[in-house]
């Protein structure tokens with residue numbers, strides 16, 4: 151990095167919380183937000199007057215449940231009819247609707263208008279907030295960032311994250327897999343020249359990754375990954391919400407399923423109890439005025455939590471086995487088991503993991519909430535040539551097998567999962583019908599033999615094939631996956647050289663280019679609106695503060711007999727009049743606040759000069 155150049159930041163864009171870090175003078179600094187918190191809720195709220203992001207959005211969630219969006223990451227790169235989304239829609243207090251292209255949209259009321267936002271736009275708002283947090287701390291504009299994604303994110307989900315970055319006005323220099331980032335954070339201070347194999351177990355709010363890496367000093371090689379992009383702490387919260395909703399229905403004959411405010415209050419209480427149960431044995435569940443002014447009281451103990459979620463907890467062990475099998479390793483080959491993600495604090499999960507590894511100690515040396523952003527900041531610094539840190543090298547892998555559909559609805563595998571990135575593979579296919587002049591190429595990802603059971607990423611056609619008997623024309627299909635895990639597919643008729651290419655992003659789960667452009671413009675307008683609103687709030691606050699200051703000053707002067715009482719009464723009248731005006735003018739303009747401020751400041755100066 152050249153001197154004076156603004157550093158690139160690392161952003162962990164989490165389902166529940168996000169975190170931003172930067173390398174300065176060879177040290178990683180996790181940056182606190184305006185509330186002094188080192189993690190920021192991935193939450194965006196819309197009101198009649200403003201847009202709120204982070205802590206402010208979360209704080210008002212109960213009162214504005216319909217218009218407070220969380221979990222946006224769970225919808226990234228997915229279609230509206232995705233079964234994971236459909237299962238959840240009923241439990242989310244906000245509205246998710248289907249766009250004309252079959253994509254999910256959050257429907258909210260903002261400034262008395264109904265507005266639809268894509269998951270990319272909501273994620274962009276969170277990214278923008280993280281960017282601002284970093285800019286305030288660093289003191290200059292930030293452009294470049296490394297943003298992390300679950301290792302198990304597919305092509306559409308990665309593309310959606312890239313789009314979110316673009317909408318936020320960030321240049322994403324690289325996407326980085328979350329467990330790789332956690333491994334970099336863990337390994338950075340180790341300085342062991344001995345090669346070691348580490349298993350990263352990363353269970354956050356909405357996604358779960360397992361990665362096995364081999365590490366020597368600052369060289370990281372991902373050997374295998376596995377995971378579930380729809381498993382995390384939120385699933386536990388929902389289980390608890392479901393459980394207590396049933397209890398409420400049974401005991402109090404009340405169905406809160408359609409009451410977004412009640413659901414929101416219950417979810418907050420459940421999440422808090424879940425977190426506390428990581429250190430205590432029993433927790434009360436207390437919700438004031440849950441519905442119709444009725445309070446709700448119950449309790450939850452560890453055993454009950456285990457019973458309600460045992461399948462979810464056990465499910466986390468499957469990717470561990472899958473990763474070990476893919477890496478052709480046994481538990482004895484693993485030197486360290488590193489935990490990342492807030493949900494790894496759950497004792498039962500630690501217990502299951504320990505048991506699997508013959509009671510080995512789990513490595514908790516890195517802060518599970520900050521590890522991913524920490525690693526991302528190191529990668530960002532290394533990638534932008536920061537000489538204050540040692541160069542970090544790593545090789546990542548593809549999370550899923552990629553291929554195309556062939557006769558019999560079978561998936562012909564072209565790039566096997568866990569292939570090193572970047573990866574390029576070619577395969578030749580022949581036509582299946584006499585004198586066929588075109589072929590449809592459907593690109594899938596997944597491990598099943600039948601294409602239908604895998605995930606369709608996109609499709610395209612290759613035309614102008616030289617007509618010939620079936621089996622004669624040869625079509626060469628090339629798959630290229632770049633370092634960010636993004637796939638490009640080309641097909642070529644080897645006889646004519648006629649070819650077609652798709653970057654899979656043009657298809658499924660991807661926003662069209664013109665939509666991204668529109669969202670970039672809108673995001674800038676939203677930010678301007680936010681800044682205007684912030685200035686307005688600041689102007690009002692400054693006037694209120696000056697009024698209080700002046701009143702204190704008047705009392706002081708009166709106590710010390712420094713000025714005539716008549717004169718002081720006059721100054722006090724100005725203060726009272728300003729206070730009345732403030733009470734009657736909640737919606738004044740910034741200019742009005744400023745001009746009142748200037749007038750009051752003059753009064754203060756006059757008083758002090760007497």
Ligand code: AMP
Nearest residue numbers: 164167354355383425428491492493495
């Ligand atoms: P992350 O995505 O890493 O920020 O993790 C957030 C998830 O971790 C949320 O679902 C939290 O409820 C969960 N979490 C945080 N702290 C704890 C804790 N002490 N016990 C259980 N879950 C926790």
